[in-house]
Amino acid sequence: MKKHIFLLVIFVSSFAKAQDTPISAFLEKWENSKDYLVEMAEAMPEDKYDYKPTERQKTFKEQLLHIKQNMDWLSNRYFAKATLENIKVTYPTKAEVIEAMKTSFDNTATIIKTATPEDLKELVEFFAGQKTKLQILNLLQDHVTHHRGQLIVYLNLNDIKPPTYRGW
Template sequence: MKKILLETLANSRAYTLAVAAAMPADKYDFKPNDAVWNFGEQLDHIAYGIRWWQDNFISGRKTEWAPPKAEVDREKVIGHLTKAYADLEKLIRDENVNNDVVKGFYATNDHITHHRGQAVTYLRCQGIAAPEYVF
């Protein structure tokens, strides 16, 4: 099971980082309307969410939902995503994989997919082809 989780995580990381890299730095503040987060906020939210879901649903450490002000700087956002994925990978490698860890992992991955899908839509709104999804 651990191997499957790590493979799924590697695919998620590769695709999320490809989406992040596809948007030019000067477009990270783009949002299709005023009621939604901009592109950078969407991706920074993914990074924060990975950590929060990891704490609450994989590690069993109850933490409050208290995200800091989201970054919109491309390099900082990509750095946050890279670190969040690396920390989650380390946890999965080190953790005794039981049903709670598996459920928590897939809840985390579902959250990532939800917001990454929004980011893909933002790319398309800018006329940018989304990276090809690989599973």
């Protein structure tokens, strides 16, 4: 009986380890990141989407669209090997901005799901020099986090309590 339990524990732990790849870890975090940012976008009233703390900063809406555009660019350019046409799309309403953001998060996840652990070792040309696709994957999340942190300040400056942080 002890031998069976031991084998079961080994089997389950090896399966769990096999699932814990940089890609699967990224995708889990990515989904939570999307939910967190959407909560933040929903918390800001639509009439405050043009708010910016100083003249040189982006508006709340511009920050969200900058995050969206960066997701589209990084995931398509470095993982789908596609170039996006530089078409200026406008999103006049809060609901349209949020929907566009969700779509970009989902499209990025779909693209990243096709990557293999070997793909992450590949070197690509980046404006900051050669980087691995793993570094680009990390940049995808880091960029969202960077701008989401700014949006927390925007919410606080408008007396709006930001959503509770979630790490994973």
